Amino acid sequence: MNPSPAAVYDQLCNEVRQTAMIESIQELLGWDERTMMPAAAGEYRAEQITYLSGLAHGRRTDAQLGAWLDELADSPLAADPHSPAGATIREVRRDYEKRCKLPRSLVEELTRVCVLGQQAWTEARRNDDFASFLPHVERIFQLKRQQAEAVGYADEPYDALLDDFEPQARTADVAGVLAQLREQLTPLVAALVDSGRKPNREILRRRYPVAAQETFGKQAATAIGFDFQRGRLNVTHHPFCAGTGPHDCRITTRYDEHFFPTAFFGILHEAGHGLYDQGLPTEFYGLPPGTFVSLGIHESQSRLWENAVGRSRAFWQHFFPLAQQQFPDALGDVSLDDFHFAVNDVRPSLIRVEADEATYNLHIIIRFELERAVLRGELAAADLPGAWREKYRVDLGIEPPHDADGVLQDIHWSAGLIGYFPTYTLGNLYAAQFFQQADADLGGVEPLLARGEFAPLLYWLRERIHARGQCFSAAELVAAVTGRPLSHQPLLEQLRHKFEPLYGIE
Ligand code: ZN
Numbered sequence: 477m478n479p480s481p482a483a484v485y486d487q488l489c490n491e492v493r494q495t496a497m498i499e500s501i502q503e504l505l506g507w508d509e510r511t512m513m514p515a516a517a518g519e520y521r522a523e524q525i526t527y528l529s530g531l532a533h534g535r536r537t538d539a540q541l542g543a544w545l546d547e548l549a550d551s552p553l554a555a556d557p558h559s560p561a562g563a564t565i566r567e568v569r570r571d572y573e574k575r576c577k578l579p580r581s582l583v584e585e586l587t588r589v590c591v592l593g594q595q596a597w598t599e600a601r602r603n604d605d606f607a608s609f610l611p612h613v614e615r616i617f618q619l620k621r622q623q624a625e626a627v628g629y630a631d632e633p634y635d636a637l638l639d640d641f642e643p644q645a646r647t648a649d650v651a652g653v654l655a656q657l658r659e660q661l662t663p664l665v666a667a668l669v670d671s672g673r674k675p676n677r678e679i680l681r682r683r684y685p686v687a688a689q690e691t692f693g694k695q696a697a698t699a700i701g702f703d704f705q706r707g708r709l710n711v712t713h714h715p716f717c718a719g720t721g722p723h724d725c726r727i728t729t730r731y732d733e734h735f736f737p738t739a740f741f742g743i744l745h746e747a748g749h750g751l752y753d754q755g756l757p758t759e760f761y762g763l764p765p766g767t768f769v770s771l772g773i774h775e776s777q778s779r780l781w782e783n784a785v786g787r788s789r790a791f792w793q794h795f796f797p798l799a800q801q802q803f804p805d806a807l808g809d810v811s812l813d814d815f816h817f818a819v820n821d822v823r824p825s826l827i828r829v830e831a832d833e834a835t836y837n838l839h840i841i842i843r844f845e846l847e848r849a850v851l852r853g854e855l856a857a858a859d860l861p862g863a864w865r866e867k868y869r870v871d872l873g874i875e876p877p878h879d880a881d882g883v884l885q886d887i888h889w890s891a892g893l894i895g896y897f898p899t900y901t902l903g904n905l906y907a908a909q910f911f912q913q914a915d916a917d918l919g920g921v922e923p924l925l926a927r928g929e930f931a932p933l934l935y936w937l938r939e940r941i942h943a944r945g946q947c948f949s950a951a952e953l954v955a956a957v958t959g960r961p962l963s964h965q966p967l968l969e970q971l972r973h974k975f976e977p978l979y980g981i982e
Pocket of ligand 1: 745749775778
């Protein structure tokens, strides 16, 4: 007698949970590598991580897994794609099929080329020498195109790569929303710049002692709901959030004693990621219903807390008096309005990671258009520096004097992360659309923020987004939560609502 679908499903879940355990150990080793590990341990750590990664990959492509998935395909358990079992069967199968289509030789070659690519990129950026990086970036795009061909795609190769970061998204849809956003964002940014009003940025460059920054950052993270019993905060040069177990979420930040926003908004951002991780259903840890939807949805949670909440005047109505207590020398003579304006300084700049909330998306759209054009064969990798400068001139009105501050500034292409950039702006778009809906459902979020009441917003997010894990795709989730498909409008409305009064635009 064949085992029942329920018995097969239990076996499948046990296997997948064990694979997830291996991956969580890998994640923990990665966290340690970036926060605690002595420099000399790097080589062996790479071996440890490669070993675990190979082990997990082997398990996720095991023929037995495929056989179980076949048995379950027509079972009642798979009938409702949004149920925990339906989502598990669907997502494990998606991952299994995708991995099985990739030839081992291609995976190994990509890993090798990207390790060398990152080394070459580090050197090239240091020496402002794109020519030395060119053969690497050409080879990486070539291999990524092979990857797309092996996996298959609906309309264009970019679809297959985007799918690694934003599952089930279509390039054409993303391009459509980004184009509409750009059309209205460019004149908005120009109007803010031309308004002649400028905040006093000097306020933020006074002395903010690191110990007080840490205390204040933790106070804010706790207030918005980050659970330090199930998470921690450390220092790293490149901040990140790592989920290393159902009750273990680790965020990092970096401190600049003479620039307040770096650590504070970094902590809010990573804590926003952490709130999502901590809100995923722990009983499904390691399975799709206990896993985040996509990088874009993850980023929506960090951006919502960092920008929609953390850079709002209402938030600072509550927190500014506390900030003045922590930093009496820096903020004793500063008004709430001047401080709020200073943390909302909009001006075109060359470096993506330092860009403000409004111009940031233009940096992303430029990268998306360039990598898509290279992948389509419409732009040669050798022409990237020139195309980059041209787009910055047109969209942001500035041009990088050096490639180091231009086409060489991001690690992504050297690491094979092609199709990753749009998830940053998708995150901003999702965040604005979710926030607008929360505002309507909660009868106004700002009065809550002004009173320091963050729980209603967090529970709203928990119930509608966090608790659902991967039971819905990103597009389905946006439609289910907000009643309409993703649009560029909420983000534009949010930016106008905040920036036009600040900059005196009617
Ligand atoms: Zn993020």
